Amino acid sequence: MSGSKALMKALEKEGVKEVFGLPGGANLPMYDELYKSNIRHILVRHEQSAAHMADGFGRVSRKAGVCFATSGPGATNIITGLATAQADSAPMIAVTGQVPVKMIGRDAFQESDIIGISNPIVKYAFQPREASEIPEVVKKGFYIAETGRPGAVLIDIPKDVQQNEAEMRFPDEVRIRGYHPWADADVSEIERAIDLLLSAQRPIILAGGGVIISTAFSELQSLAEMLMIPVVTTFKGKGAFPENHALSLGPIGMHGHAEANKLMVEADCVLAIGTRFSDRSVGTFEEFEKNLKIIHMDVDPAEIGKNQTTHVAVVGDVKASLRIMVKLLIKRALKKSDDNVWLKHVNEVRDYWRQNLKIHPGEMGAAKILRKLREVLPKEAIVTTEVGQHQMWASLFFDVIHPGTFFSSTGLGTMGWGFPAAIGAKTARPDVPVVDIAGDGSFNMTENSLATSVLENLPVIVFLVNNYSLGMVAQWQRTFYDRRMIGVDQKNCPDYVKLAESYGAQGIRAQSLDELGKAIKAGLKSDVATVIDIPIDPEEDVLPFVAPGTSLKDMILPS
Amino acid sequence: MWAILSILVENKPGVLFKVTNLFRARNFNIDSISVGVTENPEFSRMTITTYGDEKQIQQIVKQLDKMIDTIEVKRLDEHKTVYREVVLFKIKVSKAANSMEINKLANAYGAKVHDAKKESIMVELTATPDQISAFEELVKPFGILEIARTGIAALQRSGA
Ligand SMILES: Cc1ncc(C[n+]2csc(CCOP(=O)(O)OP(=O)(O)O)c2C)c(N)n1
Numbered sequence: 001m002s003g004s005k006a007l008m009k010a011l012e013k014e015g016v017k018e019v020f021g022l023p024g025g026a027n028l029p030m031y032d033e034l035y036k037s038n039i040r041h042i043l044v045r046h047e048q049s050a051a052h053m054a055d056g057f058g059r060v061s062r063k064a065g066v067c068f069a070t071s072g073p074g075a076t077n078i079i080t081g082l083a084t085a086q087a088d089s090a091p092m093i094a095v096t097g098q099v100p101v102k103m104i105g106r107d108a109f110q111e112s113d114i115i116g117i118s119n120p121i122v123k124y125a126f127q128p129r130e131a132s133e134i135p136e137v138v139k140k141g142f143y144i145a146e147t148g149r150p151g152a153v154l155i156d157i158p159k160d161v162q163q164n165e166a167e168m169r170f171p172d173e174v175r176i177r178g179y180h181p182w183a184d185a186d187v188s189e190i191e192r193a194i195d196l197l198l199s200a201q202r203p204i205i206l207a208g209g210g211v212i213i214s215t216a217f218s219e220l221q222s223l224a225e226m227l228m229i230p231v232v233t234t235f236k237g238k239g240a241f242p243e244n245h246a247l248s249l250g251p252i253g254m255h256g257h258a259e260a261n262k263l264m265v266e267a268d269c270v271l272a273i274g275t276r277f278s279d280r281s282v283g284t285f286e287e288f289e290k291n292l293k294i295i296h297m298d299v300d301p302a303e304i305g306k307n308q309t310t311h312v313a314v315v316g317d318v319k320a321s322l323r324i325m326v327k328l329l330i331k332r333a334l335k336k337s338d339d340n341v342w343l344k345h346v347n348e349v350r351d352y353w354r355q356n357l358k359i360h361p362g363e364m365g366a367a368k369i370l371r372k373l374r375e376v377l378p379k380e381a382i383v384t385t386e387v388g389q390h391q392m393w394a395s396l397f398f399d400v401i402h403p404g405t406f407f408s409s410t411g412l413g414t415m416g417w418g419f420p421a422a423i424g425a426k427t428a429r430p431d432v433p434v435v436d437i438a439g440d441g442s443f444n445m446t447e448n449s450l451a452t453s454v455l456e457n458l459p460v461i462v463f464l465v466n467n468y469s470l471g472m473v474a475q476w477q478r479t480f481y482d483r484r485m486i487g488v489d490q491k492n493c494p495d496y497v498k499l500a501e502s503y504g505a506q507g508i509r510a511q512s513l514d515e516l517g518k519a520i521k522a523g524l525k526s527d528v529a530t531v532i533d534i535p536i537d538p539e540e541d542v543l544p545f546v547a548p549g550t551s552l553k554d555m556i557l558p559s
Numbered sequence: 560m561w562a563i564l565s566i567l568v569e570n571k572p573g574v575l576f577k578v579t580n581l582f583r584a585r586n587f588n589i590d591s592i593s594v595g596v597t598e599n600p601e602f603s604r605m606t607i608t609t610y611g612d613e614k615q616i617q618q619i620v621k622q623l624d625k626m627i628d629t630i631e632v633k634r635l636d637e638h639k640t641v642y643r644e645v646v647l648f649k650i651k652v653s654k655a656a657n658s659m660e661i662n663k664l665a666n667a668y669g670a671k672v673h674d675a676k677k678e679s680i681m682v683e684l685t686a687t688p689d690q691i692s693a694f695e696e697l698v699k700p701f702g703i704l705e706i707a708r709t710g711i712a713a714l715q716r717s718g719a
Binding site for chain 2: 123176179300301305306
């Protein structure tokens with residue numbers, strides 16, 4: 001069997017039904033076998049989008065999405081996709097073609113040292129030198145990508161290795177001696193965590209992306225309800241806990257909810273679950289941990305103590321750890337007390353900010369359009385975002401009710417991620433509506449994925465919050481650079497309705513909330529992608545705002 | 560704070576690159592490094608000495624441990640460890656009397672003398688970094704022409 005055929009067989013064995021990609025000279029043998037296989041190929045217009053689609057697919061299905069690219073520029077085009085997936089611990093496999101083994105190191109045509117280039121931004125990279133290695137490499141690749149803290153894996157296959165015939169053995173299981181993805185949490189540490197939580201006056205739970213990755217939704221909810229502890233999330237953890245729940249305060253951070261940031265600062269003990277304490281979430285590290293006892297639960301031991309000093313560390317899969325915690329609490333037969341001073345205060349602060357946070361007065365202000373989207377969209381719909389103001393408005397004003405239905409490039413902050421990721425999500429879940437909350441600048445970066453969406457029958461809605469500018473950067477220039485505006489004006493170009501139509505998609509401009517509601521409904525019914533162009537006030541700022549390098553207590557509020 | 564890390568890794572191409580790249584990417588320092596195959600040819604042992612505060616060193620150990628190609632990462636306690644470095648010094652001989660003195664110093668430090676020429680002497684010293692620094696200070700006045708160091712090799716004492 002040839003290396004390429006073995007690759008397809010190995011992918012099929014992993015349950016792969018579709019790959020996103022774009023062919024070239026160095027991966028033609030693979031494509032020829034793809035042609036003969038039962039795996040569906042989804043053609044992209046730029047390899048970066050293939051990687052984002054695989055990433056979106058992976059986040060939603062929790063099985064590694066797969067993308068294909070050729071050597072040289074094809075491979076370098078997926079770098080941003082690998083880095084994005086890895087930064088957000090998303091399971092993903094990229095298979096690249098490479099020049100033949102004998103040509104490696106000779107600066108051959110379309111040779112790039114993708115193993116060297118990708119090293120710091122992938123979980124692992126393989127370059128099989130013999131065709132017979134391929135089945136095991138693929139098995140190991142999925143094992144690494146999907147287990148422990150998931151991540152991006154690159155498999156770079158020289159062209160001759162794809163072509164060579166070899167005797168193939170397909171392992172059912174692999175072991176990697178230097179890789180131990182799961183540690184069992186130490187029960188005594190969980191006991192200590194409970195003691196600390198129970199002794200706290202003002203406890204809070206901080207749920208990170210790890211809760212979503214390990215689907216610890218019901219465990220988290222049970223714990224919060226048993227102890228009646230309010231829940232904030234990181235931005236990556238948005239939707240780890242239903243945002244319409246009485247104990248939910250929403251995301252903290254640079255553009256966190258006012259009530260979440262205020263109460264996070266007041267807490268004396270935090271149970272932080274599956275978070276790496278990103279600077280975007282906690283502000284300055286020193287200030288955050290002042291007067292705060294930190295219990296840190298995470299699957300990755302290297303996260304313990306990296307950014308914050310922890311008092312109790314529980315290393316292991318957070319779902320398993322939370323389960324044990326809930327069981328231990330049941331044993332202790334604790335009564336929930338919903339009338340303590342802290343909780344009363346929490347409720348007051350929350351109610352105050354929910355009623356009194358100033359929002360843009362216009363009809364098409366960010367808060368109003370995003371609340372409209374929530375109103376019309378079914379709860380189980382999947383939402384992705386691009387990067388910029390619209391992303392932060394989504395965080396502030398779009399409540400995630402069904403846990404694990406909200407995805408964003410939170411770690412790398414990759415403009416252009418949301419739309420292809422939405423297509424990947426739609427591939428994984430064709431049964432639910434998928435919406436990309438987009439900005440015009442970000443959408444420009446991967447808008448050619450409209451072709452993929454239309455031709456491959458993967459209809460998604462692009463909710464285009466159009467301020468005709470690179471709004472987030474414009475906001476920083478207004479705020480920190482005395483309105484010296486440079487490089488942010490996108491003008492009215494292109495016309496997004498015509499752009500959509502030119503791809504055979506549906507383009508709708510919505511200039512009132514009423515039109516917006518109708519447009520969303522039209523999008524939900526459509527067989528093709530729908531781009532809803534929503535012109536807004538280009539001067540609207542995202543507030544609250546914790547300026548970079550400051551702490552949560554210095555949050556700037558709308559005046 | 561100084562730390563000696565003993566890292567057992569897969570003996571295959573690219574692992575040294577990954578380890579050193581990790582130090583660079585995470586803003587850690589490598590003070591010295593030595594690498595060689597172990598009693599089991601599937602593994603290599605890297606001995607890295609590094610500086611940092613306690614928190615940083617703990618992070619280095621964890622990040623190294625997280626690497627898939629590392630089998631075991633140990634932070635060695637210098638009091639329970641034998642650690643040595645080999646250094647070659649090429650020392651200037653400006654007058655015959657110096658040659659005798661350098662030989663004496665080498666003897667005192669248990670160093671070997673190689674390649675004694677009229678204009679220079681090569682000395683091989685196997686010692687701890689402190690002893691090496693002390694020796695270096697003593698021979699500096701003669702004029703050190705060249706130095707080559709291997710980096711530290713270290714093993715924990717039995718039962719330690
Ligand atoms: C690939 C990439 N380039 C640059 C940036 C820096 N950046 C962050 S937000 C932003 C503006 C995004 O504009 P748009 O998508 O229109 O969203 P808006 O802020 O206007 O809502 C830019 C340029 C980035 N995050 N990603």
